[in-house]
Structure formats: structure tokens, C-alpha cells
Amino acid sequence: GAVVSQHPSWVICKSGTSVKIECRSLDFQATTMFWYRQFPKQSLMLMATSNEGSKATYEQGVEKDKFLINHASLTLSTLTVTSAHPEDSSFYICSASVGGGNEQYFGPGTRLTVT
Amino acid sequence: DAKTTQPTSMDCAEGRAANLPCNHSTISGNEYVYWYRQIHSQGPQYIIHGLKNNETNEMASLIITEDRKSSTLILPHATLRDTAVYYCIVRQSGNQFYFGTGTSLTVIP
Numbered sequence: 001g002a003v004v005s006q007h008p009s010w011v012i013c014k015s016g017t018s019v020k021i022e023c024r025s026l027d028f029q030a031t032t033m034f035w036y037r038q039f040p041k042q043s044l045m046l047m048a049t050s051n052e053g054s055k056a057t058y059e060q061g062v063e064k065d066k067f068l069i070n071h072a073s074l075t076l077s078t079l080t081v082t083s084a085h086p087e088d089s090s091f092y093i094c095s096a097s098v099g100g101g102n103e104q105y106f107g108p109g110t111r112l113t114v115t
Numbered sequence: 116d117a118k119t120t121q122p123t124s125m126d127c128a129e130g131r132a133a134n135l136p137c138n139h140s141t142i143s144g145n146e147y148v149y150w151y152r153q154i155h156s157q158g159p160q161y162i163i164h165g166l167k168n169n170e171t172n173e174m175a176s177l178i179i180t181e182d183r184k185s186s187t188l189i190l191p192h193a194t195l196r197d198t199a200v201y202y203c204i205v206r207q208s209g210n211q212f213y214f215g216t217g218t219s220l221t222v223i224p
Contacts, residue, residue, distance in 0.1 A: 044214040106158035
């Protein structure tokens with residue numbers, strides 16, 4: 001149980017376009033979802049926290065107008081990278097938790113390459 | 116901000132126990148110690164967590180010092196598939212995870 005999926009697993013897009021990444025909790029309802037970004041050879045960096053039905057809370061330094069997060073249901077959160085640039089190329093990972101519980105369940109990640 | 120320090124890298128012989136240390140000297144009384152690992156280009160995988168007592172599950176054991184300022188993750192019989200980056204994280208229940216730099220463990224045949 002407690003499986004989180006992400007789609008797509010990898011995506012290549014052209015500079016200036018927008019890309020949407022989906023994060024789904026497959027067998028549980030996630031009241032809170034988190035989005036992370038990871039550059040090569042670096043650790044995961046928390047970008048934002050989203051609760052179902054409310055606006056996401058962004059970490060300091062993360063542009064909320066560039067990284068749009070929607071958490072419209074208890075099983076789906078989306079991250080849209082708007083007007084992507086090569087420096088946005090990264091590994092994006094989501095995670096989900098239930099009711100502020102102790103564990104977070106991580107998705108497999110999405111590799112974004114902006115050319 | 117990450118509140119833990121870990122060695123950058125470690126090696127372990129296959130079949131031997133891997134002992135991964137973590138310092139968390141500023142841990143608060145209501146903060147848990149979590150361990151996750153990340154195999155290259157995958158999402159982090161939960162290993163174990165604890166508050167005060169030592170914990171054991173099918174993957175590993177977690178030893179927390181009495182003053183809770185440090186802990187050790189023990190993989191009892193390391194295999195090549197245990198090669199990964201191991202993250203030690205302290206967190207209050209329900210709060211966000213902030214990852215530190217982790218320990219890159221290499222299991223050597």
C-alpha cells in the first residue's frame with residue numbers, strides 16, 4: 001500500500017513552454033502533498049506544501065507564479081512549470097502524507113529537461 | 116533547514132553490517148528521527164523512524180542515543196542493492212521534511 005505515482009516519468013520541452021507534472025496517491029487519500037526539486041549530485045529541496053482544496057505554501061525563494069501547484073482532490077496534485085527555461089531542468093519529486101501523519105510516501109520522480 | 120550532519124560517503128563490504136551515523140544535537144523533544152534512502156534517479160524510500168527508543172524493522176535497525184543527540188542506522192547484512200544515498204532527517208509529526216546532504220553508501224563486492 002501507500003503508493004505514489006508521477007506522470008510523466010521524464011519530459012523534454014522547449015524553452016518558453018509550460019510543463020505539467022502529475023502526482024497521484026494510488027491507494028490512499030493524501031491530505032497533504034509536497035513537491036521537491038533535486039539538481040544533479042544535490043539533495044532534495046522542498047519547494048512547496050499543498051493541502052487539498054487550499055493554496056500551496058511555497059518555501060522561501062521559490063517563485064509561486066512560475067511553479068503553479070494545484071491540489072484539487074485528495075489523490076491528485078499537479079505542478080506546472082510555466083515558461084520553462086534550461087535552468088529549470090531538474091528532477092521533480094512529489095510526496096504525500098495522510099492527515100499530518102508520521103510518514104511521507106514519495107513518488108518516483110519526473111526528469112524535466114528544457115532545451 | 117536541515118538539522119542533521121552525516122558523513123559524505125562510506126563504504127561497506129557486502130554481507131557485513133553497515134553502520135551509518137547521524138548527528139542531530141539540536142533535536143527537540145517532540146522531533147522524530149527518520150531515515151530515507153535514495154537510489155540513483157528514484158524517489159526516496161522510507162526505511163525507519165523513531166522518537167526515543169531503538170527501533171527495528173525488516174530493513175534496518177535504528178539506535179538513538181539516550182540524549183537523542185545522535186543516532187545510527189544499521190543495515191545488518193549489506194547487499195549491493197543497498198548502495199544508495201541515505202538521509203537522516205529530524206522532523207516534528209506532521210511537519211515538512213527538510214533533507215540534508217546525506218551519506219552516499221557504496222557496498223563493495
